Structures are given as C-alpha cells and as structure tokens.
Amino acid sequence: MIITMNKTILAISGSLREGSSNTQLLTLLGTWAPAAINYQIYTGMGGLPHFIPMAEGKAYPAAVQNLHQQLNAADAVIICTPEYAFGVPGSLKNLLDWTVAAGNFVDKPVAVITASSQGNYAHPSLLTTLGAINAHIIEGATLLIPFIRAKMDTGGHVIDAATEKELRLVFDNLLKAIKG
Numbered sequence: 001m002i003i004t005m006n007k008t009i010l011a012i013s014g015s016l017r018e019g020s021s022n023t024q025l026l027t028l029l030g031t032w033a034p035a036a037i038n039y040q041i042y043t044g045m046g047g048l049p050h051f052i053p054m055a056e057g058k059a060y061p062a063a064v065q066n067l068h069q070q071l072n073a074a075d076a077v078i079i080c081t082p083e084y085a086f087g088v089p090g091s092l093k094n095l096l097d098w099t100v101a102a103g104n105f106v107d108k109p110v111a112v113i114t115a116s117s118q119g120n121y122a123h124p125s126l127l128t129t130l131g132a133i134n135a136h137i138i139e140g141a142t143l144l145i146p147f148i149r150a151k152m153d154t155g156g157h158v159i160d161a162a163t164e165k166e167l168r169l170v171f172d173n174l175l176k177a178i179k180g
C-alpha cells in the first residue's frame with residue numbers, strides 16, 4: 001500500500017508479561033509497517049498510577065501526561081490484549097480510564113486485537129469501552145484470536161497461516177484508514 005505522508009501508529013499491549021504474545025504480535029505488525037509509518041509501541045502502561053478522577057484544573061501525573069501526548073500525536077492506535085478472568089486486563093482498563101476526561105480517543109481510528117486462550121469476554125467488553133470513549137473502531141480491523149499460545153513460536157512468529165492472513169487484513173485495514 002502506498003502511504004505518501006508520514007503517519008504515526010501507537011501500539012498498546014494489554015499485557016505487561018515478559019515475553020507476552022500480545023506484545024510480540026504488536027512487534028511483528030511493526031515489521032509490516034511501510035517506511036512512511038512511524039510505528040511506536042507504548043511502554044508506559046506499567047508506570048501509570050491507579051486512575052483517580054482529577055479535580056478540575058489539577059495537572060495530570062507526568063506518566064499520564066506522557067500517555068496523553070503519545071495518544072494525541074498518533075494518527076491511529078492499535079490495541080492487542082489478552083483476557084484476564086473473563087475481562088479486559090486491569091492495567092489496560094486503567095489506561096483507558098485515564099483518557100476519558102481528556103478525550104484522547106474521540107474519533108481516533110483504532111484497531112483491536114484480542115489474543116488470548118479464549119478472549120470472548122474481553123473482546124466485546126473492550127469494544128464497548130472504546131465505544132463509550134467515542135473511539136472510531138476501524139471497519140475490518142477487529143480480531144479475536146483464541147488459543148494464541150499455540151499459534152506462535154517462542155521467537156514471536158505466527159505459525160498459523162490462517163491467523164497470519166487475518167492479522168495482515170487487520171493491519172491493511174488500519175493502514176487504509178490513515179492513508180493520505
């Protein structure tokens with residue numbers, strides 16, 4: 001795909017686990033990005049404080065300001081997350097809660113991948129939350145990948161051809177949404 005202007009994609013993994021398959025998937029997608037794409041994996045989720053609604057006029061904590069800056073600078077966001085205890089991981093929900101009042105996701109094109117053992121609870125729940133914060137879920141850029149551990153090798157490669165095809169389609173649709 002030809003992308004003429006520089007665009008930034010911010011990739012957010014819902015897993016803080018070392019060797020996370022979700023983070024590995026996002027790393028893999030980054031290798032598919034054309035040269036004009038500035039593809040950044042957000043690394044600050046583990047350093048975000050627990051969400052507290054802020055009093056009007058009070059400055060956000062520095063880590064949250066950094067998150068807001070990275071989201072505001074992104075032309076699109078891709079989230080890739082596991083499911084924990086039938087829900088969205090608390091760390092990722094915490095991150096999203098920090099964006100509600102600031103409106104960082106309003107009209108932001110977002111691709112959503114849930115890669116988990118099953119994931120069928122977290123996936124729709126995450127889409128609901130993104131809808132609540134007025135994100136623009138990109139058509140054809142949502143994907144639920146069950147049995148993720150069996151579909152990747154230890155080097156972070158996808159070893160299931162059907163899954164790789166689906167991932168390429170999601171990534172193409174993400175790129176299409178921001179081309180120009």
Ligand SMILES: Cc1cc2nc3c(=O)[nH]c(=O)nc-3n(C[C@H](O)[C@H](O)[C@H](O)COP(=O)(O)O)c2cc1C
Nearest residue numbers: 015017020021022082083084085086116117118119
């Ligand atoms: C505390 C905990 C709870 C989990 N609960 C679920 C669950 O409810 N549904 C599911 O599909 N997988 C669940 N899993 C499995 C994870 O989805 C799986 O380990 C996944 O590979 C984690 O993603 P990661 O490799 O990116 O860290 C759970 C894992 C942990 C550690």
